[in-house]
Amino acid sequence: xxxxxxxxxxxxxxxxxxxxxxxxxxxxxxxxxxxxxxxxxxxxxxxxxxxxxxxxxxxxxxxxxxxxxxxxxxxxxxxxxxxxxxxxxxxxxxxxxxxxxxxxxxxxxxxxxxxxxxxxxxxxxxxxxxxxxxxxxxxxxxxxxxxxxxxxxxxxxxxxxxxxxxxxxxxxxxxxxxxxxxxxxxxxxxxxxxxxxxxxxxxxxxxxxxxxxxxxxxxxxxxxxxxxxxxxxxxxxxxxxxxxxxxxxxxxxxxxxxxxxxxxxxxxxxxxxxxxxxxxxxxxxxxxxxxxxxxxxxxxxxxxxxxxxxxxxxxxxxxxxxxxxxxxxxxxxxxxxxxxxxxxxxxxxxxxxxxxxxxxxxxxxxxxxxxxxxxxxxxxxxxxxxxxxxxxxxxxxxxxxxxxxxxxxxxxxxxxxxxxxxxxxxxxxxxxxxxxxxxxxxxxxxxxxxxxxxxxxxxxxxxxxxxxxxxxxxxxxxxxxxxxxxxxxxxxxxxxxxxxxxxxxxxxxxxxxxxxxxxxxxxxxxxxxxxxxxxxxxxxxxxxxxx
Amino acid sequence: xxxxxxxxxxxxxxxxxxxxxxxxxxxxxxxxxxxxxxxxxxxxxxxxxxxxxxxxxxxxxxxxxxxxxxxxxxxxxxxxxxxxxxxxxxxxxxxxxxxxxxxxxxxxxxxxxxxxxxxxxxxxxxxxxxxxxxxxxxxxxxxxxxxxxxxxxxxxxxxxxxxxxxxxxxxxxxxxxxxxxxxxxxxxxxxxxxxxxxxxxxxxxxxxxxxxxxxxxxxxxxxxxxxxxxxxxxxxxxxxxxxxxxxxxxxxxxxxxxxxxxxxxxxxxxxxxxxxxxxxxxxxxxxxxxxxxxxxxxxxxxxxxx
Amino acid sequence: xxxxxxxxxxxxxxxxxxxxxxxxxxxxxxxxxxxxxxxxxxxxxxxxxxxxxxxxxxxxxxxxxxxxxxxxxxxxxxxxxxxxxxxxxxxxxxxxxxxxxxxxxxxxxxxxxxxxxxxxxxxxxxxxxxxxxxxxx
Numbered sequence: 001x002x003x004x005x006x007x008x009x010x011x012x013x014x015x016x017x018x019x020x021x022x023x024x025x026x027x028x029x030x031x032x033x034x035x036x037x038x039x040x041x042x043x044x045x046x047x048x049x050x051x052x053x054x055x056x057x058x059x060x061x062x063x064x065x066x067x068x069x070x071x072x073x074x075x076x077x078x079x080x081x082x083x084x085x086x087x088x089x090x091x092x093x094x095x096x097x098x099x100x101x102x103x104x105x106x107x108x109x110x111x112x113x114x115x116x117x118x119x120x121x122x123x124x125x126x127x128x129x130x131x132x133x134x135x136x137x138x139x140x141x142x143x144x145x146x147x148x149x150x151x152x153x154x155x156x157x158x159x160x161x162x163x164x165x166x167x168x169x170x171x172x173x174x175x176x177x178x179x180x181x182x183x184x185x186x187x188x189x190x191x192x193x194x195x196x197x198x199x200x201x202x203x204x205x206x207x208x209x210x211x212x213x214x215x216x217x218x219x220x221x222x223x224x225x226x227x228x229x230x231x232x233x234x235x236x237x238x239x240x241x242x243x244x245x246x247x248x249x250x251x252x253x254x255x256x257x258x259x260x261x262x263x264x265x266x267x268x269x270x271x272x273x274x275x276x277x278x279x280x281x282x283x284x285x286x287x288x289x290x291x292x293x294x295x296x297x298x299x300x301x302x303x304x305x306x307x308x309x310x311x312x313x314x315x316x317x318x319x320x321x322x323x324x325x326x327x328x329x330x331x332x333x334x335x336x337x338x339x340x341x342x343x344x345x346x347x348x349x350x351x352x353x354x355x356x357x358x359x360x361x362x363x364x365x366x367x368x369x370x371x372x373x374x375x376x377x378x379x380x381x382x383x384x385x386x387x388x389x390x391x392x393x394x395x396x397x398x399x400x401x402x403x404x405x406x407x408x409x410x411x412x413x414x415x416x417x418x419x420x421x422x423x424x425x426x427x428x429x430x431x432x433x434x435x436x437x438x439x440x441x442x443x444x445x446x447x448x449x450x451x452x453x454x455x456x457x458x459x460x461x462x463x464x465x466x467x468x469x470x471x472x473x474x475x476x477x478x479x480x481x482x483x484x485x486x487x488x489x490x491x492x493x494x495x496x497x498x499x500x501x502x503x504x505x506x507x508x509x510x511x512x513x514x515x516x517x518x519x520x521x522x523x524x525x526x527x528x529x530x531x532x533x534x535x536x537x538x539x540x541x542x543x544x545x546x547x
Numbered sequence: 548x549x550x551x552x553x554x555x556x557x558x559x560x561x562x563x564x565x566x567x568x569x570x571x572x573x574x575x576x577x578x579x580x581x582x583x584x585x586x587x588x589x590x591x592x593x594x595x596x597x598x599x600x601x602x603x604x605x606x607x608x609x610x611x612x613x614x615x616x617x618x619x620x621x622x623x624x625x626x627x628x629x630x631x632x633x634x635x636x637x638x639x640x641x642x643x644x645x646x647x648x649x650x651x652x653x654x655x656x657x658x659x660x661x662x663x664x665x666x667x668x669x670x671x672x673x674x675x676x677x678x679x680x681x682x683x684x685x686x687x688x689x690x691x692x693x694x695x696x697x698x699x700x701x702x703x704x705x706x707x708x709x710x711x712x713x714x715x716x717x718x719x720x721x722x723x724x725x726x727x728x729x730x731x732x733x734x735x736x737x738x739x740x741x742x743x744x745x746x747x748x749x750x751x752x753x754x755x756x757x758x759x760x761x762x763x764x765x766x767x768x769x770x771x772x773x774x775x776x777x778x779x780x781x782x783x784x785x786x787x788x789x790x791x792x793x794x795x796x797x798x799x800x801x802x803x804x805x806x807x808x809x810x811x812x813x814x815x816x817x818x819x820x821x822x823x824x825x826x827x828x829x830x831x832x833x834x835x836x837x838x839x840x841x842x843x844x845x846x847x848x849x850x851x852x853x
Numbered sequence: 854x855x856x857x858x859x860x861x862x863x864x865x866x867x868x869x870x871x872x873x874x875x876x877x878x879x880x881x882x883x884x885x886x887x888x889x890x891x892x893x894x895x896x897x898x899x900x901x902x903x904x905x906x907x908x909x910x911x912x913x914x915x916x917x918x919x920x921x922x923x924x925x926x927x928x929x930x931x932x933x934x935x936x937x938x939x940x941x942x943x944x945x946x947x948x949x950x951x952x953x954x955x956x957x958x959x960x961x962x963x964x965x966x967x968x969x970x971x972x973x974x975x976x977x978x979x980x981x982x983x984x985x986x987x988x989x990x
Contacts, residue, residue, distance in 0.1 A: 563935070563937060652900075
């Protein structure tokens, strides 16, 4: 091929060669059943300028075709199932089992009191302790959670937002006791407070002090824990709340813009913190729209980072993301159908180029998933990876007229919404006056009405119903565990150095009243076994609570 | 329903009795009228009724929430009547302000009642005014009367108040332009909320222009950041000062007389309407609606008084 | 609707997933109800106090975190404590089949699980309000 386009040659000799040198692909050759080579990257016969500008090459700006040059031919996406079980010791047993099975990453789910900064003995915590995840009251629980787990070797993803700084401090303190310095810590904290106000609801403080905590985390990690992903900017919950695909992109990236701007205003170095930003999207059942959504989000973020913030390095411009299949799409009727839904959704995420994926279990519309259902969910990913063939060629749907057109429209719609938010004074103003919540609510209501009137068919719900006995086994949390957790908390409170605790909390309070960075005083407080509720209590006093 | 018993409990501050009493009045029942006759007049006369209005999204509920907190700190018992529009299509309504007031739900000294406009032609001022008096009779020393929007019916409701606060914020340029001329007719105090946001300076400047005299502007234009509790204490001080002035110069007396007339008229319309509707539907054969209306009125005047 | 029904929708407990609650709020409005929504993260006592102040004819509760067995009966208890046990309480959310009977025995008048059509929910609220009005008005 003598007439290879110079841009293609440049990419092959640049990004691709570098990637292949760093690590070879999964197989020497990828072939179709019965023979025939599968191309690494299918290309149009003639490469136009428009192609180069809007679609381009994987691993190169604007990253429409993916963030790595070889994508899943190099390494499959990370199959990361989110899980947490009532108590720290029970979760610890499960994590160690998973690690023994060869898993290298953990994903920790916390219970609601922990996520909202209440101790297990707070009146608001009653009935909620250990229910949707593990209860963490103090460093003692965190020590139990990671007992005999080498924090220098694994990566841990923690779904924690408002009190993210405290949980990160506890994680670092446990590592410290294992002799592991923060520079070796790997993982992600969700730490995305803005979407909590519009969608998920686990906020504590008002937006402005919350942004200060997030910036403090960026700063501390840049200096001490450079391998840690400091935020996972999440569209998942925005979509779950009823947003459209374009709204999911727009509101997520607008939140991202806010975090970047806040960090810049605090004097942080763009090229350093921007590469530690990660994203988290939803995969719902509208397969082709979802594929286009992931591609549009990747391209739009790259353009925003370049045009708006003048980010230079590819790493600071690329949108890396985790995906979870849409929990709200699961039905309580004919629950086995959910396996099919999850398959379509997972396929969308893979065709859209996700970096990691959680697949929901079929019984989650009824309660917490059983172990068997979780296994099927994981198998779904493995079947897509090993049997479907979609992982063998990079961005295989590129060039489809429909996919490219949809990618363009979603990008344009999202951009228009972001412009509107900018004009109205930015995300925080739009949260405070309810604009974003209103937009989501409107979309959600419209969608639900379509189901109610039968314009939109949900199989098994408003059509194709069957009479069925719905006594499916669901996982139950033993109510006695709540009492046991409160007892453990009481023991920690009784057994600690009270003077040290009081001093640490007082120092945290005075730091919070100034502009001082808060990670160090929080670290001191968790080391002294101050509880999560006590630390959040101090911050509630200084910052106030959001309603 | 024993009205004397209900009145007794209401005057003792029982939340259930207050809630029931407002419903009875809102439904324009006979018991409601008997109940209004038995309310503690002294408490009603002593209570201050503050109107809160402004376009949706300006932060009115947040500001109201802030005022409630400060009034509670002063030891006052506070009432809030929050009026939201009914859907013209279904007649239903989402009464949304409750969310901001939930933090006071367990405080027995804060009485909240959400009310829908119910698309009434007549009767809205009547219902809101009566609710405020029931709260005052139950011991509320300040009652906040909150309406959403800047339309005519909202303006009518706040005319019931001793003093009205108009809440605005940057980003509502069009609404403000539209009502600028009439703004001072209804608002005693103008608050530029979200004063920390871009555009608030220009808004304050625009508003300053509606005041003819500089001292009026200083007295009546105010800036707050309700979400951060800034400027609320000084706003309350302004309100107190203005009320003192109104007492002295007779404005308060005059406003209350006007409110009395307004509410009386509204009650009359509300009570007459069913009869008028019945007569109108009775199949008059007059050539023109105008003439038919006159005929109805004559019939009404000839009716024996009940 | 001949009479104007007022209802309150509450979210007890800590879960912040209010898509379902907000949908019901709007669906009820569109069916002609006056609806008061408490917002997320309220205690049983707060919900009961608001229901009393607003003199509603029915209370609807939503919970997605699995804590319904504790939270729903707690609202009934709080209403009883405040002398308002006559206000009917309905509930919905991710509620396993075997919990439905337990909640009914605890006094929850109707339970709605995922996929219940809005018309069914509206009919249940209408019935609860009718009965309450008949007793009180």
